[in-house]
Amino acid sequence: MSLIRNVGTIGGLTAISRVFGFARDMLLARVLGAGLVADAFQLAFTLPNTFRRLFAEGAFSVAFVPMYSRALHGSDGKPGSEEAAEKFADDVLAVFVWVLFGFSALAMVFMPGIVWLLAREYGNVAGKFELSVLLSRMTFPYLFFISLVAMLSGLLNARSRFGPGAFAPVLLNIFLISGILLGREMRGGSTDDTVVGYCLAGAVSLSGVAQFLYLWWESRRAGVRLKVTMPKLTPEVRRMGALILPATFGAGIYQISQLVDTFFATSLPQGSLSLLKLADRLNQMPLGIVGIALGTAILPMLSRHIHTGDAKEAQRLQTNAFEIATLLTLPAAVALAVCAPAFCTAFFVGGKFTAADGAIMANIVVALVAGLPAYVVVKILNPGFFAREDTRTPVWTALTSLIFNVAVNLYVVNRYGIVGLAAATAASASLNCLLLYAMLHKRGWFRFTAKLGGRIARQLVATAAMGVALWWAMPLMADRYAGSVFDRVWSLSALVGLGMVVFFAVAWISGALDEDLVKLLKRRRPKRNKSDDEILEVE
Incomplete structure (x- = not known):
């Protein structure tokens, strides 16, 4: 099983999820705009999602997957077994279920305090604080189910079955799209958007149940038979617990920064939080497809190389991941920055989302994507520590960056508003x-x-050439981006096509594209080659 094949599986399915998510946000912008209900829902959606990414997909996964993989496959010359892996998973599940239940219940009880800590300024707008609390309580059960989904995904990932976990978020977006359409239908001709918020919040929690049932079914198909037993703090469970706390910071700098950003965004004029979240959707497209795919694929594979003492293969794996990441994210970042006005106008402006909203959103996108390559590379570098069960070092780097982010925000938010906030996140x-x-x-x-380094330098040359071409072409179709659906589609397609042709042509001429990488990307089943040049096959 190669890194390319695993990344292709995860990235392809994640791309489908991102497309559905993009459609969701396009609908959301048109139906709710950037107003009171939109801000309240974005806060309610941010809370369980941030805790999910921070604890379940972040801290829990980076501690659980290597330990489960070791129990299943063995390490240091000691054989693994299905029985040992199953016992470890059962012991973890027995404790994890009750921790999740208790945390979720407490959070729902104390939700007014949580919302006040993150969005105290909402109390200055009639009804906004109360609606935010209610919607947050409606969405928070999602955390319980999606955290169990993260555990089941980890079990399957350790068995090199990456598809189900990557597909599950599609269900979330299908439910949310359904919630938006149902809410719009129930709202009718009214100007009160509250019913749309209720439908969306309910859809979030229902999607968690659907994703859990799907992953449970896939786990059973893979031969995993989990059962909930009486909770016992076994030595292995204690060891994993000791790894989770520092991993919370090490794996979750982006999520922690999201909470910091939410706090500052809610202090700005109404609609700021909604505009930030919608802008982040454009940033999340390449981040989700490339970063999450690489990070998910590399952790169990890197763990196996390290546990077997194969440092050379570990270096090769990380080098490949780094090159793939920059090859895909450098041009994506520049294209998004140059074409931000076109993308924001064509995709989001319409209905309750005004042209003025689109102009602000475009500036936010430019600031956010300045950090896009770093967001993705962090997903590759963190597993280098987690696979060695070193979760302390990323704590200090993450904490340093977080303090830096807060300090910069204190300076820029009052001066540059929501755009300054986005730039501070990218810098951190x-x-x-x-x-x-x-x-x-x-x-x-x-x-x-x-x-x-030479390969990345050539990628930068190709990226610069593409950026110049897009900068030249952008004004030529300026009146099309807000036109009919046909005008929007063909004008954006022309920009994307031009960017791809220029980038890949210059990349090929300059040698930015590794011929071995291109060959292996084309192969359906890459074959093992132990030559130093054929570095993508790792098993």
Whole structure:
């Protein structure tokens, strides 16, 4: 099983989810705009999602997957077994279920306090604080079910079955699209959007149930037979618990920054939080498809190489992931930055979402995507620590970056508003990336080679050429971006097509594209080759 094949599976299914998510947000913008109910729902949706990414998909997964993988496959010459892996998973589940239930229940009880901490300014707008609390209580059960989904995804990932976990978010977006359409129908000709918010919040929790049932079914198909037993703090469970707390910071700098951003965004004029979240959707497209796919695929594979003492293959795996990440995210970041006005206008302006909203959103996108390469590379660097069960080092890098983010926000938010906030997030992610690499390099766990540096330099040349071409072409179709559906589609298609042709042509001429990488990307089933040049096959 190769890195390319795993990333292709995860990235392809994640791309489907992102397309559905994009359609969801396009509908959401048109139906709710950037007003009171939109802000209240965005806060209610942010809370369980942030805790899910921070604890379940972040801290829990990076601690659980390597330990489960070791129990299943063995390490240090000791054989693994299905029985050992099953016992470990059952012991973890027995404790995890009650922790989740207790945390979710307490959060729902104290939701007014949580909302006040994050959005105290909402109390200055009639009804906004109360609606935010109610919608947050309606969405929070999602955390319980989606956290169990994260555990089941980890079990399947350790068995190199990446598809179900990558497909599950599609169900979330299908439910949310249905909630928006149902809410719009129930609202009718009324100007009160509250019913749309209720439908959306209910759809969030129902989607959690659907994703859990789907992953449970897929786990049974894979031969995993989990059962809930009486909770016992076994040595392995205690060890995993000790890893989770620091991993919360190490794996979750982006999520922690999201909470910080939410706090500052809610202090700005109404609609700011909605505009930030919608802008982040454009940023999340390449981040989700590339970053999450690479990070998910690399952790169990890197763990196996490290546990078997194969440092050379570990270096190769991380080098490949780094090159793939920059190859895909550098042009994506520049294209999004240059074409932000066109994308925001064509995709979102309409209905209750005004042209003025689109102009502000475009500036936010430019600021956010400045940190896009760093967001993705962090997903590659963090597993270098987690696979070695070192969750402490990322704590300090993440904490340093978080403090930096807060300090910068205190300066820029009052001066530059929501755009300054987005720029601060990008800067803090870049700092975290640099610190993580410095520590990996210092310990000899990953080295940035001259060959990799040369390849990235050529990628930058191709990216610059593409950026110039898009900057030249953008004004030529300015009156089409807000036109009919046909005008919007063909004008954006022309921009995307031009960007791709220029980038890949210059990349090919300059040598930015590794011929071996291209060959393996084309192969349906890559074959193992132990040559130093054929570095993508890792098993």
